[in-house]
Amino acid sequence: MSNTACEVVLARPVTAAPVAADFTVxxxxxxxPEGEGWLKVRPLFLSLDPYIGARIRGRHMGEPAPAPGEPLPGFCVAEVEESxxxxxxxxxxVVTEAGWTDLVWVRSGTARKVSSDIAASLHLSVLGMPGLTAWAGITQLAKAxxxxxxxxxAAAGTVGGVAGQITRNLGGRAVGIASGSEKCGLVVDRYGFEACIDYRTEDxxxxxxxxxxxxxxxxxxxxGASQLAVGIRxxxxxxxxxxxxxxxxxHADAGPAVTAIGPLLGKRAAVFGLVxxxxxxxxxxxxxxAExxxxxxxxxxAEDIGQGLDSAGAQLxxxxRGENVGKTLVRVA
Structure with missing residues (x-):
């Protein structure tokens, strides 16, 4: 079997919102590698999530930015070739972090085996980290x-869309906020929300x-802060x-977001930080x-899929830019 792989890495340090030209193959x-506990895997799909843009700038949870040429963050769903x-x-x-590549060896302890009777891409969306995020917030923190x-x-995104669907599946109701008529239509027609408000409209x-x-x-x-203020009201x-x-x-250059705490006090609100x-x-x-x-x-x-590793930079x-509709993925294999 071939040991040659293609990998997308940074072509240069990223100091602003990433663009396709920041990446190279x-x-x-x-x-x-020597020793036991290794898996040779072929990624099928790569997951691109909003935190990655901040992560490659060194602005996410205190983690350092990857240097040009180093593996990039992000989960993939992959097939084991050798074990x-x-x-x-x-x-x-398996689902693992392997870099943006089409072939790699990973430690088995970093890989989570997943079922093969469900579409592979769903292990990166509704069953992956975004779905887990929504479940944690809705059921474990807010206890809907x-x-x-x-x-x-961001109701047309995976976290927001799944959060609303979980609420509905538990018997509650959901109203979404998204950008544009296409995304709002998706939220209502496919995800089953009661309504979706286009925040680009004046009223x-x-x-x-x-x-x-x-x-x-x-x-x-x-x-963030601007829409949180509306949510509190x-x-x-x-x-x-x-x-x-x-x-x-x-990707803002300004300081940390600030939200007035008076309205929170007046609402007697319980606030949960979700990591x-x-x-x-x-x-x-x-x-x-969920399965x-x-x-x-x-x-x-919904899925927004780029075809081939060389599409990864443009997909991110x-x-x-908020131009994706649904879960952003790259089909690797």
Missing amino acids: VTRDRRQ CDPAFAPGDR GADDLLTVN WETQLASAVAPGSTIHFENV NLNLNGRIVLCGLAEHY VYDFYPRWAEWTAL PWVKAGRLTI ERLV
Whole structure:
């Protein structure tokens, strides 16, 4: 079998929102490492998520930026080609971080075996880190139930879309916020939200207030300070807020986001900070709940797929610009 791989790496340090020209494709020699516990895997799909843009600038959770030529962050779903661990066999599907490559050896301890009777790409979206994030925020922090009305922004994205679908599957209702009529249509028609408000329209705040009157019980924040302020205004007394993402701030040069705390006090709101890494040990709980929903058609996601590794840079650029529709992926194999 060939040991030659293609890999996408940084062509130069990234100091602003990443663009396709920041990346280049190199060739690697993938010789088998010494010792046990290695897997040779062929990635099928690469996941691109909003945090990656900040991560490659060294602005995510204190992690250093990768240098040009080093492996890039991001999960993939891959097929095992060779195994030096008896717990894995050739043909198994795994999710792991392997860099943006078409062939690599990874430590078996970093790989999570996944079912092969579900479309491979879904292990990076509804069953992957974005789905786990939504589950953690909705069920473990906000503890949503049948009496809840959720507001969630970036609702056409995987985290927001799954958060609303979980709420609906638990008997509650969801109102989304997204950009543009195409994304809002997706949120209502495919994800089953009660409504979706286009924040690009002039009177979107009035539309949202009307859609959730007399108020939401949970607000799930994926964007940042400006939309959080609107979410707080439309929250019922004793409502819950999940702080998940800061998309509008990841590539801003200004200082940290600031939100007035007075309205939070007035609402008697409970505020939860969500870092998905805390829930990695509980991934099996989410997949046990979610896989039956996926198979029954009660949990779905749109996919925005680039074809081939050389499309990865352009796909990430589209994602950070908000031009993607659904989960952003690259089909590697």
